[in-house]
Amino acid sequence: MNPLPPTTSESTILQLRRGLRPYQRRLWLRRLVRDGARIAAFVAAAGLVLAGAARLTPLGWAPLAAAAMVVAGLLALLIDAARVRPTLAETAMALDSEQGLRDRLASALALSERTPGNRPDAESHEALVRLQREDALRSLAAADRRAFRPRLPQRALASTVLCAALVVPALMLPNPQSAILAAREEQRDAAEQQARRLDQTADRLGTGRESPDPRADVADELRRLAKSLRDRPADLDEHLARLGSMEDALRSRLEPGAEQRAAAMTSLARSLSQLATGSDSNPAGDPQHAAEDLDEMAEGLDDKSPAEHAELARRLAEMEPVARQAGPEARGALHDAASALARGETAAAREALAKLGDALERGQRQVDLNRDLARAANDVQGARRALAGSGPTRAGQGGQPGQPGSSSIPGSSAAPGQPGSSGQPGQPGQSGQPGQPGQGSQPGQGNQPGQGSQPGQGSQPGQGNQPGQGQGQGQGSLGGGGSNARYLGSGTGQGATRGPTTGNRQFGTGELDPVYADFDRLGRPGDPSYIAGSGGDGQIDPGSGQGAGTGNDGIVPYTDVYQEFQDLAITTLDRSYVPVDVKDYVRDYFSRLGGGP
């Protein structure tokens, strides 16, 4: 028998470790390929689920989630690459298994890390260990160099291909949810835009003011609304409700005859300044300026003669009708001043004139407050309209047909000195077209403006289960004529959901479009509508006959109708649908006329 070989050397194990390195890298690559395929399959499956879900429900974050999946997959692969890097022992074990080496390599590596200890057969054990290492080294040398070929897991590969094949058409085909997402995006933008608008309004109202000034409270509420719009832009219904509620609250604070009172105060202030100074020193009708003029006049009362006092009293008394419209306080002070002057009591007259000046200034402040609130209400209304228009299209409501239009202002024409033909009467307005019932889920399209001024015949409300939307309106065809359609685009909801309508946008107000804001909000029964008629086609037929002219009853001096026009205009201004700057313009116009002959 051969004796046992001498003690083992460490060089064999070093060679063994060195020889295992290439296999270690190949095993690492195989694991990476395997895990990469599995991760890819997982990502593809997740992408497929996401794509499917994105076609069933609007997922605005779907692209982000898809990108996140890919990134997560790459990250997982990166982490996995560090995790699955095989050790030499693992490599040896795997190579043993793949090449059928019967644990030679793994045993050699494992035994190299163990000390023999004090065993009685240490010598023969060491000899066997050395032999085992050499045997392992021979086995390693004979092993296939191309071992650990990367293998793609068939199931993962099939899953990846299948999912990818399904994802591509899911991405390529039109997605019905895209329109919803676009509408939501538009809604978010609109919410942000209106939030800025509300913030600007709040800044305008609240700057330099503190509670209990109602404008400060309104500003706070507007800022809360703006924040809510930014935080939850999708809660359209809630925001519309809050805006509507706030608009109602603001309008409820408005003094109904504020503009009429403001016009009266302006006129009164201008008249008082003219009276006090004898010139048109206050053409704008500034109440403060008038108060100062009254103070000066009061100081000079003692220098005036009784006749001048009487004249002042008379002229003050002439202003009482205007003062009555300016408010009871102003009227009372004016009356007291006139009475005191008539009695020659200059002290009482001075006191009354001072009160009159104070009344004018207080009235002006009230008017300013009213105008600020009105402006805020208009802004809120505008924001509400913009938000309603930005929302996803939903079924509208069946609109009531337009009410008959009628010419409320007669057309007129005149030929001075010659009998002339009067303007042709306005053509009868055609009936407003009834709102067509909504078809399917689309909102109704009945928004053609009615023509003519005949009583509208459209009285059919939107019918059918599908909520419809309709609108009709009369339109005067005679110059100066106008429709006073009582109801505009209003109706009772028949749909399950109450959605903002968009059809009203096509409504036009003719030449007055720049003056009147588009009336495209959802109307309610009882809301007054003031729709100007379009310019008429009245013909002027100049007379050709000769002879003595006769009085033309058709000629009416404007002074006779001035008050009527002014009342109507001021009443109109008190309504909420006229922008503030237009109100100022109209008020100044009549104020200037009032200061004329």
Added chain:
Amino acid sequence: MTQPALDQPLVTGLSPEGFADRAQLIEREIQRVIVGQDALVRQTLICLVANGHALLEGVPGLGKTMLVRTIAEVLDCTFNRIQFTPDLMPADIVGTNVLVEESGQRVFRFQPGPVFANLLLADEINRATPKTQSALLEAMQEQQVSVARERHLLSPPFFVLATQNPLEMEGTYPLPEAQLDRFLFKLWVPFPSEADLITIVERTTGSTTAHAQAVADASEIVAMQRLARSVPIAPHVTAYAVSVLAATHPDGPRAPQLVREYVRYGGSPRGAQALVLAGKINALLEGRYNVATDDIRAVALPALRHRVIRNFEGEAEGITSDAIVRAVLDAVAPPAVD
């Protein structure tokens, strides 16, 4: 014939190649007499080199006794045979003190029993009473016998080959679990194939009978036993052997369903020792210097089949121990890295 002890240093060097050569020589010589049964011969040799004992089970006439006799001839070792019968007494096995006259004085002299041999054939061991069967316990485990307060060492190698007949169970005394556990292997002697049977018939009915020659002696067997124990085994292979054994217990974490349902007790720690030691020898016989998990799996059946104690349901439903061990091997896969 020298009788070296196992715990002594190796005096006569034996290389692993020499081990394999010697083992092949022994196998070839045995196969000159025993036709077929290659696995049985290999497993018996493993048992011998592992310094263990084997329990052979098979129907009569399959050559169990012939196998043992042939091994004795091949190994040039002392050989005794005990035919176990119900009236066999322990003293008939281990020996007894007899009164002898020496130099005019009567003294008790120990008369060794048949257990004092290198190879002992315990034929039909289940026919003796448990008392007699247990007489073998000390000899098998401690390789010594105690008679009248005196210990008598058995000469290595001491190899017990017990046989039992699974058919004629009436009037037998099944070996208790404690005694079964002392057998390294329980070997099932299969019925030979038709081709082998033809060869057997031709060999045994002719004018000449095949005889084996001695190719190894006791000292070489002891050297082989010591070399086998020096074979290194990696920790993961040892752990696998332990896992296999643990899975034979019904409450083991990796026990298969068959074990949980039909096993009353799993293998003892001797089972793990048997797996590892037999695995080492199997590796050497295959020309390797390390134990592989395949070696553990190769010897699992003979090493564990008699250590798995079935419960009543298992016996009633005819679940064999081999099926249980196979289920365990299926459940406990070798450590693998992919």
